[in-house]
Structure formats: structure tokens, C-alpha cells
Amino acid sequence: MRTLNSKMQGAGLIEVMVAFLVLGIGLLGILGMQSASVQYSQQAYLYSQATLLAQDIAEKMRSNQKTVASNYEIEFGATPPSYTSNYCVSNACTPAVIADWDVSVWRSAISKALPQGSGEIRKLQSAASAYIIEIRFDADRGEGELDTVTMEVVL
Template identity: 30%
Template sequence: MQLKYSKIRGFTLIEVIITSFILAVGLLAVVAMQAVAKRSSFETHQRTVAMILAEDMVERVRLNHIAWQANNPATVTVGDGQTARSKPACAEDSGLMTACSLADVVNYDLYHWEYGLYAKAAGAKGGLVKPNGCVLLSANGELTVVVTWLSRQSFSGITSSNTVTANCGAQSDKRRKMALTTRVAS
């Protein structure tokens, strides 16, 4: 006698478990990918803010180059671990400056730059983490502006031969640096 087997239809429990496991692994991969994207996005944002702040200081020195060259304050450091700068008495909140000395103009530039480093402006969000800014204007008109901040990830193997860049901010394997060097009119 011959037995006829009907075709088995539907899923077995084993097939459902295997499918669930594959889906779970796929979802974990998607979550991990999202975490990497978020971290990369944060690092990119920090670098963009640092570049904007460095360019801001370069433009401030270019606009007020007479005041900066007259005062030529060696290397100036602002930010984390430094004494906070105060706004010069001759400067108003509107930006109007009356009867200011050249030193006051330089201090006002540094005050506003420090303000930007910490993102203290009304409604500002997304400032740098533990920022420092360094400015060096040499006698020959070469201007170096460095912005440093703390990153989430360690990084090693890069050294700088430029002393302004190397000495700006606390040394750490998580410290990131953005440096701009240019010439200013004499």
C-alpha cells in the first residue's frame, strides 16, 4: 500500500525563529549604523563651527589690522582655562565704539571671539566642547589663528611643527585643532 503525503503548507516554528533572528540582527545593524552617523555628524558640526570661528577672527584682524599691529600682543589665548575677557568700557552692546584706544579695539575683537567660542549669544546652541582660540600676528604680517576643541574620540599620530598650533589648548589625544595662516596688510 502506498501512502500519499499531501504537500505541507505554512511555516514551521523553526522557520519563524530563524526569520526573527535574521530580522533582529538586521535591526541591530541599522541601530549601530545610526549611532556612527550621529557621532560623525557631531564631529562634522564641531569642525564646521571651528572653521567659522577661525575665519571670523581672521576677518576681525584684517579689518582692524592697524590696531592689531600697533598692539601686537604676542600669542593671545582665549577660552577654556583662561580668564574670561570683559567688554571694553568704550564699547556698547550695539557694537558702537566711542573714544576707544587701539588696545580697546583689539580687546573688543578678542571679547567677541571668546563669546563665539562659547556660543554665548542669545539662543545659541551647538558651541564647541572646551574650546580654546589662539592668535599670533608676527611683525612681518603673518597671522596664525588656531581653534581647538575636545572631541569624543581619541586620535594620535599627528604632531605640529608650528608652536602656536602645538601649544594652543590643553594637550590631549582627544583635542582637535583648526589652524588658519594668512598675511595681513602692513
């Protein structure tokens, strides 16, 4: 029969406790990485939505170039004309009304798709048919300044 040395008693328990401690620290690290991954994924989604919305209004401006000069320009905080969701779909509209309708629908889509979202379209002074489309939104959910997607469009 073998006898255990008194110094060896409980050594297995300490090894198991250290293993659990290392495992716990590793799991906390994985949990932190997963949390950051979800946050970055959400931010990437918001940036892609802002880019798509900027491209959307740019295409609408290109398709209605007769009235682009002033009808599509709108500043942050300015209230666009309000129309029902199918106003220019079911009615015959002039190019100016189409531009107002496009801006109204675009601003509504921004506010629905992006947290604290707002958009601005302004004429670039250096070029005759160039515009800046800028969309601001809160990708960090209140943890900093508003994020901005800016697109320069030449019609």
C-alpha cells in the same frame, strides 16, 4: 487526506525563528550605523563651527590692521579683556580697544559654541603680517585628545 511526515512538523516555526534572528541582526546593524552617523554629523558640525570662528577673527583682524601687531595675540588659557556685549557697538572705540573687544567676543563665542573650546592667536615668525589662529575643542565628548582647527592668516 494528506498526512504529514513526523520529521516535517515544526519546520515552519524554525524557519520563522531564523528569519526573525536575521532580521534582528540586520536591525542592530542599522541602529549602529545610525548612531555612528549622528556622532559623525555632530563632529562635522563642531569642525565647521571652529572653522567659521577662525575665519571670523581673521576678518576682524583684516578690518583693524592698525593694531594687529600685538593686540590680537592671545595664548590658550589667557584671559581676554572683558567688555559688555555691545561695548564697541554703541561707543566710539580706538583701534586697540576694538582689537581687545574683538578677542574678548571671539573667545566668548568659542566657549559657547564648542565643548571645552579655547582659542589662540600667535604671530608667525617667518612672515611680517602672518598669524596662526588655532582653536581647540572636544569633538569626541571626552573620549580622546582635544581636536584642533588651525588657520594661517596673511593680512
